[in-house]
Amino acid sequence: MLVVMKAQATEEQISAVCQKIEELGYRAHSMPGAQRTAIGITGNRGEVEPGTLDEMPGVQELIRVSKPYKLVSRDVKQENTVITFAGTDATFGGPGLAVIAGPCAIENREQTMAVAEQVFRAGAQFFRGGAYKPRTSPYSFQGLGEQGLQIMAEVRDKFGMKIVTEAIDNESMDLVEKYADVIQIGARNMQNFSLLKRAGRARKPVLLKRGMSATLEEFLMAAEYVMSEGNYKVILCERGVRTFADHTRNTLDLSIVPAVQRLSHLPIVVDPSHGTGKRNKVTPLSRAAIAVGADGLIVEVHHEPDRAMSDGIQSLYPEQFVELMKQVRQIAPVVGRMVPAIGNYPRSSDAMPAHSDVRSAVSPLA
Ligand code: PEP
Ligand code: MN
Numbered sequence: 001m002l003v004v005m006k007a008q009a010t011e012e013q014i015s016a017v018c019q020k021i022e023e024l025g026y027r028a029h030s031m032p033g034a035q036r037t038a039i040g041i042t043g044n045r046g047e048v049e050p051g052t053l054d055e056m057p058g059v060q061e062l063i064r065v066s067k068p069y070k071l072v073s074r075d076v077k078q079e080n081t082v083i084t085f086a087g088t089d090a091t092f093g094g095p096g097l098a099v100i101a102g103p104c105a106i107e108n109r110e111q112t113m114a115v116a117e118q119v120f121r122a123g124a125q126f127f128r129g130g131a132y133k134p135r136t137s138p139y140s141f142q143g144l145g146e147q148g149l150q151i152m153a154e155v156r157d158k159f160g161m162k163i164v165t166e167a168i169d170n171e172s173m174d175l176v177e178k179y180a181d182v183i184q185i186g187a188r189n190m191q192n193f194s195l196l197k198r199a200g201r202a203r204k205p206v207l208l209k210r211g212m213s214a215t216l217e218e219f220l221m222a223a224e225y226v227m228s229e230g231n232y233k234v235i236l237c238e239r240g241v242r243t244f245a246d247h248t249r250n251t252l253d254l255s256i257v258p259a260v261q262r263l264s265h266l267p268i269v270v271d272p273s274h275g276t277g278k279r280n281k282v283t284p285l286s287r288a289a290i291a292v293g294a295d296g297l298i299v300e301v302h303h304e305p306d307r308a309m310s311d312g313i314q315s316l317y318p319e320q321f322v323e324l325m326k327q328v329r330q331i332a333p334v335v336g337r338m339v340p341a342i343g344n345y346p347r348s349s350d351a352m353p354a355h356s357d358v359r360s361a362v363s364p365l366a
Contacts, residue, residue, distance in 0.1 A: 001048040002063045002076055003039040013058030014039070020053060029227070031077045036060070040076045042228050067263075069220045071227040072234070077265045083205050083233050085162050085181060090125035092205070092235045093267030096338045097328070098296030100126035100164050100269070101321060104311035105133050105141060106148035114303040116155040118318035120343040122325045126182065127152065127161040128298055132172040133310060134188050141309040145172075149179035156181070159343065164207060164298070170198050177202045187212050187239055187274070190222045200229025207298075209237045209271070212250065216259055223266060236260055236268040237298060240275035249277020249314070252285055254292045261293060273300035273314045282316055283324045290331045299324065 003017055014037050018028035021041055026048065029040040041048055047064075054062055065075050083092040092098045101119035106112050106129040116127055131148025133141060144151070152163045162181035167173040168189065176183055182205045189195050190211035199206045206226050210219045223234045238257065240250025252275030260268045270289035272282045286297050302308045302315035316324065329339045 001041045001044065002065050002070070003041065003053055004060045004063060005037045005039065005058050006060045007036045009037065009058030009060075013056070017053060017056055017059060020056065024048070024052070027228070029071055029076075029230070029232070031071070031232070033077055034079050038076050040065075040071050042070065068217065069224040069264075071232070072220050072223045072264045072266055074263060074265050079265060081232070081234075081265045081267060083235065083267065088125065088160065088162065090162060090340070092269070093295050095336070096340065097290065097294075097332055098126060098235075098267075098269060099124045099325070099328075099340060100128045100296065100298040101301050102128035102164075103302045103308065104273075104300050104315065105130045105309055106144055106151050106165075107141075107309050108144075109151050109154070111303065112151045112155060113158075115301055115318070116159055116161065118303065119301050119321060120159040120161055122318070122322045123329075123340045123342050124321075125161060125340050126164050126298075127155050127159070128164045128184075128300070130166050130310075132166055132168045132176070134166070134168050134186050135310070146175050149175055153179050167195070167199070170195060173198050173202065177204055180204060182207050182235070185209060190214055191218070193225055196222055196225035197229050200226040200231045202231060205233035205235060206231060207235045207237055207269070209239045210241070210253075210256070212240070212242045214241070216256060216263075219256075220260070220264060223264070234266050235295075236264075236266055237271055238268065238275065238294075239271035240277075248275075248281065250275055252276055252289075254285075254288055254294075257289070257292045257294050267295040269296040269298055270294040271298045273298070273311070273316075277314045279305070279314055279316060279320070282314065283320065283327060286324050287327055287331055290328050290337065291335060293335060297328070 021028035026041045027043040031038050080093045082094045101124040131143050133143040164182040165180045166184040167176035184207045187209045240252045243251040245251050272285035300315040301321045305312040305315040332339045
């Protein structure tokens, strides 16, 4: 059930309705929009008895939401959700594309700083890297844990890039929430419902990767889990699905981008690295992702991919990432988007620049 408030409804009227919903034993999710505020009701097993709410001041109408997902849907919020970050102009879902780049795993400080500097110079506003790695084999490198998170925090301090890193379980979530700017939930955990609920109680945006065999509805329902706990800052990520194809690691399903955008107000980014598993396919699929309307990219880059401890074959060399950004910069304006300007570090050899100085503005095609 959805309570649509009148365009001129006051803050007091909106909170009175939310309070009433909570008194009735449900959960109220107030979603302000450009035209009006809608209040989603969750926690109800059956139909909500409309009587009491219908008559309240400021209420325009009550709508039954027939889709299984409610808070992710455009019924609740027509305008695109735009996720912003204090102190930067990086956004997900705004006119500027979000570019996330970095190694698959944080291996050590030297590797991390080497990759970070290169991706920052190329224009990435977000730095990715796993401190907790969900590996197919228990004998593979599992990540540096908190030490990896500390190294990522150094990257944020030095370059001003925001940090995107994965939580693989409820234990790692506590630390990831403390260090990260965006909490990644990996494909293997897309239906780990207790982890999704925990992410829903976190105070950081969540980048939710599509499960490797998830339908569109399952993907949106996973996002609904996060939102149902009160965290409305969810970024969806297409990272390829399992098919019969053997020329790629996964089949990147770019058609899900417009499919999501039709049903949901949430931003969606594309991961062409896991989506193809092959370095030579990452740039062409990045071009396609931007052309299809994705809100950004998450790309694996390594300064020495041959020596990478995970996903070296799909990791770009830094100069290939520079070229990718160049190509994406040419495509973005065609679909009405902008790309971050080239990061400028260091600006002078004498002083460490402040974040506001090193942060590159989102600018139109340079
Ligand atoms: C990753 O981003 O390194 C990762 C493990 O991705 P996915 O969950 O999509 O496999
Ligand atoms: Mn990886």
